Amino acid sequence: MGRIDYLHDPDAPPANSVVPSVVAFVQDAGGRILMIRRSDNGRWALPGGGHDAGEYIADTVVRETKEETGIDVEVVDLSGIYTDPGHVMLYDDGEARQQFSLCFRAKPVGGEVRTSIETTEVRxxxxxxxxxxxxxxxxxxxxxxxLDETRKAPYIG
Known part of the structure; x- marks a missing residue:
């Protein structure tokens, strides 16, 4: 499935959905950042995805990172909440999703780098x-x- 991102574009379609999602900012001991090349738009991004009913949001971070990269992580803290209604993602099936994303810092605790159906490269x-x-x-x-470690949230649940 393909995806087009619109950012404050007057030609963007009106949003018809909002899906809570996460991205994982994972740094190794050397300060390198875990990045994926997305299969839906070819761009580089942090690993992440949609929150499923019945799971804690921190579990979404762990699951999505493992699914997309092969890396096991432990959530450290929250670095940002992003809900800009001017950022709309249009998917091939007609869904026009308003951004609703939580970015969590996480540390790697195991696993081996690999790609998935959602990623064409991981590095x-x-x-x-x-x-x-x-x-x-x-x-x-x-x-x-x-990267700015002064951005912290008091609770991850």
């Missing part, structure tokens, strides 16, 4: 090399916020 990237990748501006903002 560890140094912060200095981020500018070499095609990353949507809203994802880059999440990464910058997560």
């Amino acid at each position: 560890w990237v140094t912060p200095a090399d981020l500018s070499k990748l095609d990353i949507h501006p809203t994802m880059l903002m999440r990464i910058r916020h997560a």
